[in-house]
Amino acid sequence: MPKRINFFLIIIGLLILATGPAYFPGFTIYLFTYGMIMAVAALALNILLGYTGLMSFGHGMFIGSGGYTVALMMKYAGIHSFEILIPVSILISAGLAVLVGCFCTRQIEIYFSMLTLAFGELLFALCSKFYSFTGGTDGIRVKMPTLFGYIFSRQATDFYYFVLALFLLCTAAIWVICHSPFGKTIQAVRDNELRVGYLGLLVMKYRLIAFTISGAFTGLAGVLAVSLTGHAVPELFQVFTSISIVFMVILGGHTSFLGPVVGAMVFVFLQAWLKPLLFWQFFFGLSIIVLVIFLPGGVLGGVGIWARRVLTRRSS
C-alpha cells in the first residue's frame, strides 16, 4: 500500500479508537474492545504465519492459557490485580509455547499445523475433564481485575482505554520485533530455510523463538478476553478459537503488518451484526467466502490495490 495512504488510514483508525466512546453506543465500544484484544492475538499469530511461514491451528491454546491463568489465580490465590496477572499469564503462555514449540517447530507445513491443532485439543480435553480444578465445561467466572488498586467497570470506558493502551503497546512491540534483525531472519526462514541453514543458523531455534513470542502475546490477549467477558471456558483452547484467529489474519491480509488488526475488527463486527439472524453461521461463512474471493490479499490488500489505482489515475 502507498505510504501516505497507509499513514492516512492509521491516523483515521487511531482517531476513531481514541474518540469512539464519545459517540458510539456501549455495545459498539464492547465490540471495539473485543476487536482490539483479538487484534493482539491476530498480530501475534501473524508473526508465525506472515513472517515465519508457519500456520498454527492451535493458537486458541494460548488464549486459553492466558485466560485460565487469570481465572485460576483469582480462584485459588485470590489475586485480582492486572499488574500480577498479566506478567504471570504471559510467562505461563510463553512457557507453554516453548514446551509445545519444542515438538511442533521440528515439523513444517501441514505437520506443524496438525500438531498445534492436536495440542490445542489436548488442552481443551484436559480443561473440560479436570472438573475439580478447572470447573470443567462450566468454566470459571472471572471478576474484572484491578490495576494498582483501581477498579475497572465493565460498563464504563476505563477498561476500553486500558485495552487501547495495551493494544497500541503490543502493536508497537510486535512492529519493532518484525522489523528487527530477528524479524528479518524469520522472514529469511520463511523464504528459504535451506539457505538459512547454509548460512550457519539453526532454523528450528528461530521458529521456536517466533512461536514463543507469538504465544506470549496471544496469552496477553487471553487475559484481556476473559477479563472482558467475565468467564474462562474450555472452548477458549478449542479449534474454533484458533481458526477464528487464522480467519482474522487472512481476512485482513497476512502480507501487511496491520492486516490482522483490520481482519480482527471486521471479524468481530461481522459476527456481532450477523448473530441476530437465523442461520447466522451460514451468512457469516458466506460473507467470509465473498471477502476472501474478491479480496484475496485481505481487506488491506484490497484497499492497497484500490489506492494504487486511484493514485495512478490521478497522476496520468
Place this chain on the structure above:
Amino acid sequence: MGEKGLNQTIILKTSGLAKHFGGVHAVDGVDMQIFEGEVLSIVGANGAGKTTLLKLISGGHPIDRGQMSFEGLDVSRLGLIQHARMGIIYSFQIPALFEHLSALDCVRIALLTREGKTVLFFPTIEKFQPIRSEAEEILEMFNVPRSSPAHLLPHGQRKLLDVAIAFALKPKLLLLDEPTSGVSTKEKGQVMDTIMPIIRKSNTTTVIVEHDMEIVTRYSQRVIVMDQGKILAQGAPQEILNNPKVGEVLLWR
C-alpha cells in the same frame, strides 16, 4: 592453522571421502587438498560427483566414509551449521535467495549472521548503520540493485546475489556451484568478471564447480577432473587441457 604443503598451507584435506545414494557411488574415495588462497576448479561430466563433493565439503551431505579436515581440525562428523560457522560457505547452483526480501536485506541477513546479531529484537534493522553500509558496498561490488526484491531480479543478477550472500559471510573457503549455469554465453563472462576480482582482492580460497573449460582455464590456478565419483586427474589448467585421458572423458576435443 592448517598443515603445511610443499610451499602452501593446506586449508582442507580429504582422504577416502565417499558418499553413495542407494547403489550409486556419487563420490568414491576422493583424496584431495585445497591450498589457502587458491582458486580450484572441479570439472567433470554430468553425474561425475562434483556437486556431491561440494556438498560433502560444505557439510550439506553427511559423509558415508573417509576423513575430512579443515584448518587441521577433523570435521568429518560435523554438520552443515558447524561447517558454515567454521567458514566453509556454499553458493548454490540454482540461486537460493530470500525471494520476498530486497537484495539489501538478503545481504544484511548474511552480515547479521556473521556478526552474531540475528537474535536481536531491538532496535529495527535500519538502526544498524554499519551493517547497512557494508551490505550496500557488497551489492555495489557485485553490481546488484539494492532495493529490488530478489524474485524480481534477472537470472544473472540472482546468481551474483547468491554469491554476494555467501561472500558477505567472509568465508575462509568459498564453494561456488556452477556460478554461470543458466546464464547466457554472453553473460557468463560478465558474471565471472564481476565475481573473480572480488575473490582475488579478498584472497578468498575458492572452489568452483564448472562445465565451461574456457572459464576454468581463465580463472582457476588448479583443476581437478572427476569421473564416476573419483578423481581422474589434477593439475594446472594447461596440463589438464593437454591430458588426452581427460579429453576423452569430458569430450571437449
